[in-house]
Amino acid sequence: MKTALYPGSFDALTYGHLDMIERACSMFDKVYVAIARNIEKNPLFTVEERIGMIREITKGISNINVVSFDELTVDFAKKIEAKFIIRGLRAVSDFEYELQMALVNRELKPDIETIFLAPAKNYIFLSSRVVKEVLKFRGDISGMVPPLVETQMKKVFEEKKLYAI
Ligand code: ADP
Numbered sequence: 001m002k003t004a005l006y007p008g009s010f011d012a013l014t015y016g017h018l019d020m021i022e023r024a025c026s027m028f029d030k031v032y033v034a035i036a037r038n039i040e041k042n043p044l045f046t047v048e049e050r051i052g053m054i055r056e057i058t059k060g061i062s063n064i065n066v067v068s069f070d071e072l073t074v075d076f077a078k079k080i081e082a083k084f085i086i087r088g089l090r091a092v093s094d095f096e097y098e099l100q101m102a103l104v105n106r107e108l109k110p111d112i113e114t115i116f117l118a119p120a121k122n123y124i125f126l127s128s129r130v131v132k133e134v135l136k137f138r139g140d141i142s143g144m145v146p147p148l149v150e151t152q153m154k155k156v157f158e159e160k161k162l163y164a165i
Pocket of ligand 1: 009109119
């Protein structure tokens with residue numbers, strides 16, 4: 001049984017994340033999408049809200065588990081018996097940080113392998129941060145995030161008065 005861990009903040013889930021999830025789920029018997037707690041000081045969504053949305057959006061995928069974790073990624077991987085960590089590689093800008101993380105994680109737990117996946121080319125420049133920037137100026141984010149995420153983001157932007165215009 002091959003289990004993989006796909007960690008991140010997923011605040012909020014984009015089509016880029018979803019692309020990674022679908023690729024990983026077709027490669028592994030079981031994939032844990034795991035939200036790291038305490039990464040961002042000012043998240044848009046609570047961890048529980050993010051878990052709920054990702055579960056709803058991926059309910060058609062049978063070998064996925066959406067959870068959160070609060071420890072070193074490799075320690076959590078060990079706990080769930082995942083031998084693989086999935087990370088997405090977008091443009092060159094991701095490379096240095098991701099390589100550094102992969103090598104640090106290997107130093108900590110040599111038997112866990114990091115696997116880099118490339119998204120479909122439409123998503124190569126897509127990040128949660130970009131979606132927030134576009135929505136801030138009321139731009140169209142429908143091609144960037146699933147409809148449920150778009151609706152929830154708009155609700156939070158209203159509530160927290162995050163629109164710039
Ligand atoms: P971080 O872990 O830096 O908080 P995210 O939670 O946004 O980043 O993303 C988690 C993982 O998903 C990272 O490996 C990131 O590179 C990857 N990822 C995010 N957006 C995309 C995308 N558009 N295409 C491919 N991978 C992506």
